[in-house]
Amino acid sequence: xxxxxxxxxxxxxxxxxxxxxxxxxxxxxxxxxxxxxxxxxxxxxxxxxxxxxxxxxxxxxxxxxxxxxxxxxxxxxxxxxxxxxxxxxxxxxxxxxxxxxxxxxxxxxxxxxx
Amino acid sequence: xxxxxxxxxxxxxxxxxxxxxxxxxxxxxxxxxxxxxxxxxxxxxxxxxxxxxxxxxxxxxxxxxxxxxxxxxxxxxxxxxxxxxxxxxxxxxxxxxxxxxxxxxxxxxxxxxxx
Numbered sequence: 660x661x662x663x664x665x666x667x668x669x670x671x672x673x674x675x676x677x678x679x680x681x682x683x684x685x686x687x688x689x690x691x692x693x694x695x696x697x698x699x700x701x702x703x704x705x706x707x708x709x710x711x712x713x714x715x716x717x718x719x720x721x722x723x724x725x726x727x728x729x730x731x732x733x734x735x736x737x738x739x740x741x742x743x744x745x746x747x748x749x750x751x752x753x754x755x756x757x758x759x760x761x762x763x764x765x766x767x768x769x770x771x772x773x
Numbered sequence: 774x775x776x777x778x779x780x781x782x783x784x785x786x787x788x789x790x791x792x793x794x795x796x797x798x799x800x801x802x803x804x805x806x807x808x809x810x811x812x813x814x815x816x817x818x819x820x821x822x823x824x825x826x827x828x829x830x831x832x833x834x835x836x837x838x839x840x841x842x843x844x845x846x847x848x849x850x851x852x853x854x855x856x857x858x859x860x861x862x863x864x865x866x867x868x869x870x871x872x873x874x875x876x877x878x879x880x881x882x883x884x885x886x887x888x
Binding site for chain 1: 809863
């Protein structure tokens, strides 16, 4: 099976702009989670989607939003970008069924905000 | 709230030496524990996981970890380090919440392997 894919891999934006990142999960996986990774804060959970519904949310401002489509692909949007949003954004997928699931990660999208 | 601590942000070992990366967790309910590895400019790759059953868990690339409930620890070991093991390692705890999952990652330990 193909792994988790994320596009684009690299992105440069300026403050105030908005950005949309895309994640395609492993075939058959219905849960998609997003994480922000920075040197200072480490890996922080953004949100999780399952069957097109947000199921869990981390402690991030409303500028960070996401959605999931019927084919389980997910997008993450950040509006009004700030310098501090520069980070590696990781997407992870799992089957999302009952019980604890192993998450499989994509390669990430590296966002640089200037 | 659950949390994960990893003692040592940077660990250096010589090639062929024992690798020991420490992980302690706090959780009010039985945890599910994971170790992930991240190579430069890549995502996270699952090394091993503990859910239930045998407390000594074997993973890929010769790594293993032992769940010790009394010590709330899940340390990662490898008998003999290889140059290719140089990477960042993350311990994570996952507790199934009312809805979905809640993964909490430790701050990571960067492993350097010296020739």
